[in-house]
Amino acid sequence: MRLSDSANDPLATVAEQYRAEFGPFVLKNLFSLSADAILATNAEGIICEANPRATKLFGYERDELVGMSIDGLIPERMRGRHPAHRENYHAHPRERQMGIAMELLGLRKDGSEFPVDVMLRPMQTDSGPIVLSFVRDVTEQRAAQDALRSKDLQIRSIVDSVRDCAIYMLDREGNVVTWNAGGEHIKGYTAEEILGLHFSRFFTQEDIDRNRPAELMRLAAERENMEDEGWRVRKDGTHFWANSVLTVIRNPAGEVTGYAKVTRDFTARRLAEIELREAGQATQQLADALEVRVAERTRQLEVTVKELLDKNREVEAYSRIVTNNLREKEVLLREVYHRVKNNLQVVKSLLKMGARTLPDSEGRNAIETAVQRVQVMATVHERLYQQKGDLSVLSLSAYLGDVIEGAISANSERAGQIELELNTEDIPLTLDLAIPFGLLANELVSNCLKHGFPNGRKGKISISVARIPGAARVMVKDNGVGLREDFDATRGNSMGLKLAASLAHQLGGKLEFSNCDGCCVQADLARLVEQEVVGKAERAK
16 A cells, blocks of 8 residues: 555545644644744735734734835834845745844834844745744843853953963864964964964974973863973074963863963073072082081191190190080180180280380380280170170170270270260171271270370260261261361371271271361271171071
């Protein structure tokens, strides 16, 4: 039996009867209940039928729509080309969407416009061909699209404005598809130069040879994102240290469609790390060398101490203590300062004994002056010996007070003759600067006492030490008789003035003399603050 032979097929007969009876009912209900507006138009564009959704969407009654030209539902500015489009469609009828890539607008009865999507479907009826237009209000979709487009533009604007990060997209093969200002700033390529090229050109030849770009894409696909650091290559061939994050992009089906890449230039940080590591190695080498030198010096000191043990029982007993504590630097330093101070005291005593055998003369005065200078040097070592904590520096204010008291005691004719005003900042002094500074202060104060207050004249000496930019300003003033009118420090034959000038030069300064109700001597000593900075740096190590 043939399926097409409905006369002999009961099932076919039933099917035809069903279509004849219920087909119109189904079509009628689909037409009436459709969520889309449906308009049936003839070849001239006259509306033949409209469903309830169409009347609601356009604001017309059905009777108003039927017989109306479809052009009446289009904004007037868009009607000019519509007849030509309609004729073209009737010449080539097929089911298709109307105005693809165009923004279509509908016109309501009240004159308001709204965006629409239109699907056209040709039909053949007993009365001739008609076109069904399925019209959907896409106001909400367009608003959402506009919002999304605006957000995309904002994001794109933000990305394009970033200059310290290269932010760009790759397709699934690794070709660059977007570019920003940061990419041009960091890598040197403009968008016209890089778009469409593979991102492997940013890698060194070594990384390319070991297929590093493909490996990063594979790892990103496995882990969703991959962070990496390494040397990369700019357009001009220079290298920079890059920190980059490669993130995979997937479609709703989970398939890889591309990658997002963010790259930052960490060259400065990398170079700082290398420099720090090299500095650490250099410091370690210096420490090792210093340890060898300390060990050698320790061995030399052991030999010296052993020789001293043969000279004196007291030295022998003391040397045993020092030998047992050679590893403690503080004990060793204190012993050195103590011994130097004692030796200077011996020299001082010998000079005093020699001076007593001489009559009052320039020779005796010279020896007594030398005694005072030796006392200044001995004071340094005595201070260091008695000092607790760091033995490498002295407190300027305390040390200067000892020096000045010694100078006044040695040069005053009677007690209470001189009133002393001392105003100093507490600047740390290392041993190599403490001795010349103490000698300089001693010479300046002794000069005030000898020449500013003759015949036991009472008076006042003011001494100040203060930091200034790049130096420490030392000022010694007295209210004595002042300087002679013809005084010239550069032409004088005084041993004390020559020594003071030499000491000031050694400390990075120059003596300046002036009259100010007495004598005023000022010197800006640069080395005092230089050694302070170096001392802090060394202690920080």
